[in-house]
Amino acid sequence: MTAPRPDADPWRLAFHISAPRGLVNDPNGLIHWRGRTHVFFQLNPQGCTHANKAWGHVASADLAHWQRLPVAISPTDWFDRNGCYSGSAVEDENGDMLLVYTGNVRNAAGERETYQCLARSQDGVHFDKLGPVIDCPLPGHTAHFRDPKVWRQDGAWWMVLGAQTKALLGTVLLLRSGDLRDWQLVAPILGAGAHGYMCECPDLFQLDGQSVLLFSEQRAAQDGRPASNTAGWVAGQIDLNTGDYSHGPFQRLDHGRDFYAPQTFQHPDGRRIMLGWMGLPEQDSAPSVAHGWFHCLTVPRELRLINGQLCQQPVDELSALRGAETRLESLQIEGRMPTDLQGDCHELELSGISGALTVELRADAESRVALMLEPGQIRLVAHEATGRETLLGAAALPPGAGRVLRILTDRSSIEVFVDQGEITLGARIYPAAQARGIALTSKAGARIAALSFWPMRAAWDDQDDSIATGG
Ligand code: FRU
Incomplete structure (x- = not known):
């Protein structure tokens, strides 16, 4: 073979x-x-x-x-x-x-x-x-x-x-x-x-x-x-x-x-x-x-x-794989706001979140993976270019202010950690290679105290995986 x-x-x-x-x-x-x-x-x-x-x-x-x-x-x-x-x-x-x-x-x-x-x-x-x-x-x-x-x-x-x-x-x-x-x-x-x-x-x-x-x-x-x-x-x-x-x-x-x-x-x-x-x-x-x-x-x-x-x-220890950090503070999200951040291999941390918020990852014009923080629940949904939607995970959320979301995205996998990690969502994703955008959406307005983004490097030194560059 x-x-x-x-x-x-x-x-x-x-x-x-x-x-x-x-x-x-x-x-x-x-x-x-x-x-x-x-x-x-x-x-x-x-x-x-x-x-x-x-x-x-x-x-x-x-x-x-x-x-x-x-x-x-x-x-x-x-x-x-x-x-x-x-x-x-x-x-x-x-x-x-x-x-x-x-x-x-x-x-x-x-x-x-x-x-x-x-x-x-x-x-x-x-x-x-x-x-x-x-x-x-x-x-x-x-x-x-x-x-x-x-x-x-x-x-x-x-x-x-x-x-x-x-x-x-x-x-x-x-x-x-x-x-x-x-x-x-x-x-x-x-x-x-x-x-x-x-x-x-x-x-x-x-x-x-x-x-x-x-x-x-x-x-x-x-x-x-x-x-x-x-x-x-x-x-x-x-x-x-x-x-x-x-x-x-x-x-x-x-x-x-x-x-x-x-x-x-x-x-x-x-x-x-x-x-x-x-x-x-x-x-x-x-x-x-x-x-x-x-x-x-x-x-x-x-x-x-x-x-x-x-x-x-x-x-x-995973922070050893992080590339340069991009940090944004005091974000007010109204409607859909694309960001300059992108990649297929990265860590995103949002802290001090209030209000309903959708984080779109691996997004292009037709497809995205959407993490939806809603009153009382969190959901992860893959939207494909064909229009198909797949529920990748969902959990009830107790009320809380100043929420934290930590999201690890790695080409065909996503892991989400909510607050101190009481709720986690792990799922495989298969977006198109060119779908690399990150956008933030809120209908009624949401606030994010701080956003940190790091491209992630490969954990492997063999050739098969050396292609990971993050970013
Ligand atoms: C769980 C399991 C184990 C078994 C193994 C076989 O996924 O069914 O119970 O040892 O997988 O691969």
């Missing part, structure tokens, strides 16, 4: 993690190890379908500039031959990096089998598989038993695992081990029945005094509601020794169209950092598929619990 010419690919991302070829899904194995952050991800290196899942691999010393590394593990063994599915990474007591992942197998009868497996690396690049440590499923569960997230706490190893009971109800199990090999079930930590037919990619961690559980809930169509895949969170207090977990309601993590299966890691400086998959399981194509690749990850987002709300912000 010859690589497509980068200048012929208007969707190639400059500062998001994607693959030059193939389909990317869940972030896996997030870990800061020997001075670098490693991000693995589900990857079909052979095509843009959900098959042949291997672990793609990139690493960064600063969370802004990334280096591509060889595929870490591929589905070549009896215990993972139909996919090295999602999982996590830890540093073991020898200082080695261990991947804990689900081996997915279709047996001769065509039935699913799942094994929780280990792979070890001493250099962070080459991995040796150590085989299964849990021959699943545990009694009472189906073979939908996957996505181990492992961490060390209080002198033991702990794992949360996505599972389905024999009654076809989604749950999350907590397990414990002394040596990463021999695992005992502590308890299910989510009441089966409340969260659809499967809970994928669980992640449990302490944040600002609470035990936060992230997971991705799969629901079948029911009572007129369509089938759904929703990444969300609950927060409360867990007793790891018993698995007793009293927590609040399940809340959506991101209100954009393309967000699923996030995972977090703890940075050595204490920050809890999350990356999500910008995609959903049921999507089967996108314009980038013509260029041989599909899907990407979000930027790294720092998590905080503020007044009981899980808040997300792009990590500060």
Whole structure:
């Protein structure tokens, strides 16, 4: 296969993690190890379908500039031959990096089998598989038993695992081990029945005094509601020794169209950092598929619990990719006001907003991506030259004055952070290459205390992505 010419690919991302070829899904194995952050991800290196899942691999010393590394593990063994599915990474007591992942197998009868497996690396690049440590499923569960997230706490190893009971109800199990090999079930930590037919990619961690559980809930169509895949969170207090977990309601993590299966890691400086998959399981194509690749990850987002709300912000390190700032102050917006700002790869921050405001990005005479801040809600809509409108995200907004909008635009992706990050919207966009304008619109008049604009540089030093110039 010859690589497509980068200048012929208007969707190639400059500062998001994607693959030059193939389909990317869940972030896996997030870990800061020997001075670098490693991000693995589900990857079909052979095509843009959900098959042949291997672990793609990139690493960064600063969370802004990334280096591509060889595929870490591929589905070549009896215990993972139909996919090295999602999982996590830890540093073991020898200082080695261990991947804990689900081996997915279709047996001769065509039935699913799942094994929780280990792979070890001493250099962070080459991995040796150590085989299964849990021959699943545990009694009472189906073979939908996957996505181990492992961490060390209080002198033991702990794992949360996505599972389905024999009654076809989604749950999350907590397990414990002394040596990463021999695992005992502590308890299910989510009441089966409340969260659809499967809970994928669980992640449990302490944040600002609470035990936060992230997971991705799969629901079948029911009572007129369509089938759904929703990444969300609950927060409360867990007793790891018993698995007793009293927590609040399940809340959506991101209100954009393309967000699923996030995972977090703890940075050595204490920050809890999350990356999500910008995609959903049921999507089967996108314009980038013509260029041989599909899907990407979000930027790294720092998590905080503020007044009981899980808040997300792009990590500060991303500012290393900013070009020269353009700053405007005390803007009064009446009607549609085009700006001199433009580009397909930039960060825009608007603060102290009052009144209803629409921010148009990637705009030309016929098309635009419109972020609409309205009383009580925010919406993101793509308007194509054909007249077609696509809702890319929407969320209810509590009343607030002096709103802040932070918008990261990267060729075929947009991520929006509202106020302290209580609301985020992540979506893929596919505007025409020449649609690069930015305009501000307000029917009834809006005020913006300050606007900052930065073109963004590429996070990659390989040729495929060096075309990003921002601006
Ligand atoms: C979530 C998921 C995981 C699984 C992986 C397979 O998107 O279905 O549960 O491990 O993707 O690629």
